[in-house]
Amino acid sequence: MVVLGAALVAVGVALLLSNTIALRGSAESANRADLYLLRVVNVERVVVDAETGLRGEIITGRRLFLQPLYSAQAGLPRATRALKQSASVSHAYQRQAGALLMAVSTYMSGYVPRVVALGAHDLPAARSFAVTLQGKHLVDGIRTRAGQLEQLVSSSEAARQRAARQTANTSISEAIAVLVLLTLLTGAVGAYLGQLVVTRERARERSEATARTLQQSILPTGVPTIPGCELAIRFIPGAGAVSGDFYDVLEVEPDTWAVVIGDVCGKGVAAAAATAMARWTLRSSLARGATPSEALHLLNDVMLGNQPDDRFITAACLKLTVQPRSVAVDVACAGHPAPILVSPERTPAAVAARGDLLGVLPTIRLETAEAELQPGDSLVAYTDGVTDQGPEVRLSPEQALRDRTAGADAEELAAILEDLAQQPVGRHPDDIAIIALRFLGQEAEVGPWAPATGTQARTT
Numbered sequence: 001m002v003v004l005g006a007a008l009v010a011v012g013v014a015l016l017l018s019n020t021i022a023l024r025g026s027a028e029s030a031n032r033a034d035l036y037l038l039r040v041v042n043v044e045r046v047v048v049d050a051e052t053g054l055r056g057e058i059i060t061g062r063r064l065f066l067q068p069l070y071s072a073q074a075g076l077p078r079a080t081r082a083l084k085q086s087a088s089v090s091h092a093y094q095r096q097a098g099a100l101l102m103a104v105s106t107y108m109s110g111y112v113p114r115v116v117a118l119g120a121h122d123l124p125a126a127r128s129f130a131v132t133l134q135g136k137h138l139v140d141g142i143r144t145r146a147g148q149l150e151q152l153v154s155s156s157e158a159a160r161q162r163a164a165r166q167t168a169n170t171s172i173s174e175a176i177a178v179l180v181l182l183t184l185l186t187g188a189v190g191a192y193l194g195q196l197v198v199t200r201e202r203a204r205e206r207s208e209a210t211a212r213t214l215q216q217s218i219l220p221t222g223v224p225t226i227p228g229c230e231l232a233i234r235f236i237p238g239a240g241a242v243s244g245d246f247y248d249v250l251e252v253e254p255d256t257w258a259v260v261i262g263d264v265c266g267k268g269v270a271a272a273a274a275t276a277m278a279r280w281t282l283r284s285s286l287a288r289g290a291t292p293s294e295a296l297h298l299l300n301d302v303m304l305g306n307q308p309d310d311r312f313i314t315a316a317c318l319k320l321t322v323q324p325r326s327v328a329v330d331v332a333c334a335g336h337p338a339p340i341l342v343s344p345e346r347t348p349a350a351v352a353a354r355g356d357l358l359g360v361l362p363t364i365r366l367e368t369a370e371a372e373l374q375p376g377d378s379l380v381a382y383t384d385g386v387t388d389q390g391p392e393v394r395l396s397p398e399q400a401l402r403d404r405t406a407g408a409d410a411e412e413l414a415a416i417l418e419d420l421a422q423q424p425v426g427r428h429p430d431d432i433a434i435i436a437l438r439f440l441g442q443e444a445e446v447g448p449w450a451p452a453t454g455t456q457a458r459t460t
Helices: 002-060 063-090 094-121 129-178 180-218 269-287 292-306 397-402 410-421
Strands: 229-236 245-253 256-264 313-322 327-334 340-343 346-350 369-373 378-382 432-439 457-459
Touching: 002 063, 002 094, 002 129, 063 094, 094 129, 180 269, 229 245, 229 410, 245 269, 245 432, 256 269, 256 378, 256 432, 269 292, 269 313, 292 313, 292 327, 313 378, 340 397, 346 397, 369 378, 378 397, 378 410, 397 410, 410 432
Parallel strands: 229 457
Antiparallel strands: 229 432, 245 256, 256 313, 313 327, 327 369, 340 346, 340 378, 378 432
């Protein structure tokens, strides 16, 4: 009996030790997979930073905007070594990681120096469609390879974790059946293992709650109805982390309204925090009577004083003074596509407002524009997700709006750009935000506050 009891104890202890070792191995594997994913994302970020700096310098003609590119070039060797190490240590997807690094090397060592050199002596040629299209094709290919590698690592780790959990559950059941005489010990070990699971679940719930809170702080829960105007809004988050696009509509004083749309560089928690800060900074300054130009200057100062990284923001800010027969519009744009004026009598065209990116220079240049809406006229504002969804030849937003039906309302105008943004069909990496405003005139009815998921605003 003593021998049998000792054998049962030995078997039970062996099962428990095996289960504990398996869980520890599972945790170590999860850490390696997380590090692998982080290093893939870091390589992708280096390329995105390089493309951001390159495009900023080519668009503005100012070499100061190459700073993100220089930072990316400096950080690329370290990011490359780290990814190679993860692929070697995990013995997983070394071929895919090598293909990703080869694509990155082609872009950073071939395309980037060529475009920088071209921009130094022939800026129009560097801005040409062919050169820009080649760059987008290379970057899109890198992001696709990175996404595929991330999916492979995540799927493999998920399958391994399921197998580990199943093995752990079986071991626990066997141990309980064997160790009847060691109830206290079994309970203590089970409590310890359970605590590991609970801790991991709580961490996941906290992460999801943080993402939801950040997303809610970025977007308004509803948009007001502007007297005499139709208002249609589209917001389609991109694939992956919390989005960086934002918009807002608010009444700043009687008969005066502000419309804001913008885009924060990057994704994730840090980008979402910057997006919330940008939206509320613009909202508070406009509510205190600032002009669109003054509000953007203030946001630039706030960005420089509160952002530890090189993150930047583009934004378009409009102030509308609504009268019975017309709407006077003051427009300021900071590195953002200018809103498009759509009129029954004229071809759709962007208003003449332009300016520097926010969060880069201590002093920014803004060229504001004024417009007047007559009954039937519309303004359509959008983020670059409408135009940057693939390397193929596409219509410009102005060309797409040119084919509108006669008397198209705000919903139809927003739908035209939404269709343009979602070509080709499928989930796109970039966020999409669209605001279409159409002035109806003094006969229009004034409606109540409209929810962000209703007829006047829709999130997809």
